[in-house]
Amino acid sequence: MDTALHVPVIARPPPVRSAGLLAWLRGNLFADWKNATATIVTVALIAHWLPDIIDWALVRSITRPDNAACRALDHAGACWGVIAEKYRLILFGRYPFDEQWRPLLATLLMVVMLVASCTRVLWSRWLVVAWLAVLAVFFALMRGGVAGLTPVETARWGGVPLTMLLSTLSIAAAFPIAVLVALGRRSHLPAIRSVCIVYVELIRGVPLISVLFMASFMFPLFMPPGITVDVLVRVLVGITLFAAAYLAEVVRGGLQAIPKGQHEAAAAMGLSYWQTQRKIILPQALRMVVPSIMNSFISTFKDTSLVTIVSLYDLTGSLALALGGDADWRQFYMEGYLFIAAIYWTFCFAMSRYSQWVERHLNVGNAH
């Protein structure tokens, strides 16, 4: 039994073997023979392929729009010249060449609004007003016919502006529908609950393409004879209904997480059903599921690529438009695919990073 007075031990730095770069290498790359083998094999594979990829994509590539030079390359290097040549067609679809500053401006406005919506500082009632204003300006710019701008029919809209329009508008319209359906699903009234359940399960059980086909082929039949509905509107309705069903499930998850005590406290205060939902329940529920709502937005953004199949020329479709008919440039399709894949990837990755940031920093979702 050591009853002598204790001499304090001063903290030392750890021995070299257990901290620092060498320790990191040992622990992370060469911990045991299995890990060491994996490291060696991986490094070997990377060393084998990476130089070839860099060679193709960067070293031997051609960036100027020179068709003859590209053909001379014969796929030994990437022909980024096809992008230089066709980028306006890919990015803006069949929009008249001279007026393409309009979709550019409209898209930039939309992107600015999206980024602004993500900045917490700006969350207020004015944001909604700003959104309505920007949407009005967007349509005015794209459609024309006002302020001296030449009219451009919706069939000619395409590329990035169309993708942005479809995703933003459908999620915005889907949101109120989703909230109502989610509330309806939790309702005590069996008729309303059944209708909401049928809607959600029906839409979630079928592929988006069938909903788009329905919107595309059956919508005209649903309207009184003689009334035609714009293709864009039809597709928008289809995507909106589809997104609303998934979003309704997300909102329902948030509603289920609200403790019963909240409802009881509101009832005890004498608030009506709608007042309770609007002022107490929904604000909490929605805040909780912001990451999932962002995921829905990312999914919808990716899903807009399907409108190619119903002949709308979004970013994916406009590539076919740009290269499909052009015998000279058609063989460089892969470079075109990589270009639009990069655009999609940038948007989706940025959004998913933001969603993770929201989850971590605003104490929402399941993060603590």
Next chain:
Amino acid sequence: MSESIINFEKVSKWYGEFHVLRDIDLAVAKGERIVICGPSGSGKSTLIRCINALEEYQEGKLTVDGVLITDDVKAVEAVRKEVGMVFQQFNLFPHLTVLENLTLAPMWVGRIPKKEAEERAMMQLARVRIAEQAGKYPLQLSGGQQQRVAIARSLCMTPKIMLFDEPTSALDPEMIKEVLDVMIELAGMGITMLCVTHEMGFARSVADRVIFMDQGQIVEQNTPAEFFAHPKSERTRDFLSKILSH
């Protein structure tokens, strides 16, 4: 002096750059009951978790029941058969019944037939006074009941050493007594016990030795009577005044 069953020789451990255990020298005799106390972050949990190799140390020598603890897998498995541990968060297996929780290790590690393992389990459950819950699932029990099951689970392997890592800290106050009663009964059975806890009443009634740790070092150790009556170090006095005052 009986041979020590646990022997720390100048053991040091780092978490990254942080020196969490500093030159620990400690010899625990067979059958000795030790309570370790100290402020949070002092390294007490880390100390006992080194004994069954749940934590690795970087410097020094640690011997448990004659086996030197290194990163040799076989040595560690041999030691873990002889050392039982009770966790602050119980860590019962929620997908198995109480009885299955207790028979798992005897059957798969101890290679005992199922019938015998179940008899042993029922005996341990009776000892911790919870035999009627054998068919229930852990999440159907209260915190105090779960911790008693956890103690019974460790005892099923007939360990020579029992480690307790703040066993009552996660319990509601009215359940702490039932767990402490079981631990006091255990203490009378001759198993070597190391207990990290803030329950000073338990220390006073059961411990052979109380150890005070601060900043990764053993600052003071003494019999309970001497420790509480005449703490030698300033830090010990400071700590005791904080926890004994309420």
Next chain:
Amino acid sequence: MRAKRRDWSWRSRATRGLIYQAVAVAAIAAVVWFLAHNTLENMRVRGIQSGFGFLTQPAGFDIGESVFPFDSADPYWKAFLVGLGNTLRAAVVGIVLTTLLGTLIGIGRLSRNFLVRSLCTGYVELFRNIPVLLQLLMWYFVLNEWLPPVSDALNPLPGIFLSKSGMAFPIPEWEQGHLVTVVGLALGIAAGWWYRRWARAAFERTGAARSMLWPALALAGVGALLGWLAGGAPTALELPVRNDLNVSGGGAVTPEFLAVTIGLTIYTASFVAEIVRSGIQSVPWGQTEAAGALGLSRGQALKLVLLPQALRVIIPPLTNQYLNLTKNSSLAVAVGFPDLVSISNTTLNQTGRAVECITIIMAVYLTLSLVTAALMNWYNARSAIRER
């Protein structure tokens, strides 16, 4: 207990509830009537007939690949069946491959090895954020443009040929002997099953652990082998043979099928990897520690403690991904793979029966979804961890 007095006034909740529901039902009925009325009107004006009778008429188109023989004289309903067969074929292959790939990558994301971890994370972040349609189109392009023409087919492994026309591989020539082999395999599997039951009982009785997996597999293998020998050891393989112009013989899959399967597998695997990873991470670290503290080896801890808990968390979202893969196979219409949606599209364009064709598609997919959901509910109820 006194009976509840119903208070039928304007302000009672019961009355209001009934009124709301009546209004909602009436509104929906009105909308449905409006749509149906318009539809019938439009169809009359345009001369489109309705009804499913067209299904018995000859299809009038050929289908590029199918599970059973089909030609243009066969009726439409048979064409739909071919489409369904193709959808299921792509879905089953895709589900098996994506589970394997996704599990490996998910586990790789938790690896101690920095390189493996980074590569797996890179995989997930890359393929998750690109639309699946684009991925399918890219794979189709690669298979169609970058593979050599059939006269020059690649031969990466003996008997396997890759070219613009797809992949050819050896298949056994079906003989009597193969049937006996299959019977032998079935008997071997049964024997393996009985062995496992016996080994488990012996383990519980005596405590001596026996390997339960390898002997069972060995028995299945031996059964198949004995069956094969008993059947006359048929070895005839129909090998694809390359001559000057093309590759003939053997089994074959089209580049469309390959594009759809590869694209769907790689896309869905990125989601499966995330599900597997978060399932494993959902098991609290304390469980591993407790298992270790009891003396269980790493393998035992994995089998008895970690996997049972992880699988409960993994399986529901995993089946959701399987369903997504099946629904995404509908995009095959964009690469020309004749799946259900593609065939339905062709029929729709030929006959103008939009409502019927789309109804068929939706009914089939809805059935698949509901069946899967029911199975999932059954699994969840059965395996739920019981709490207070």
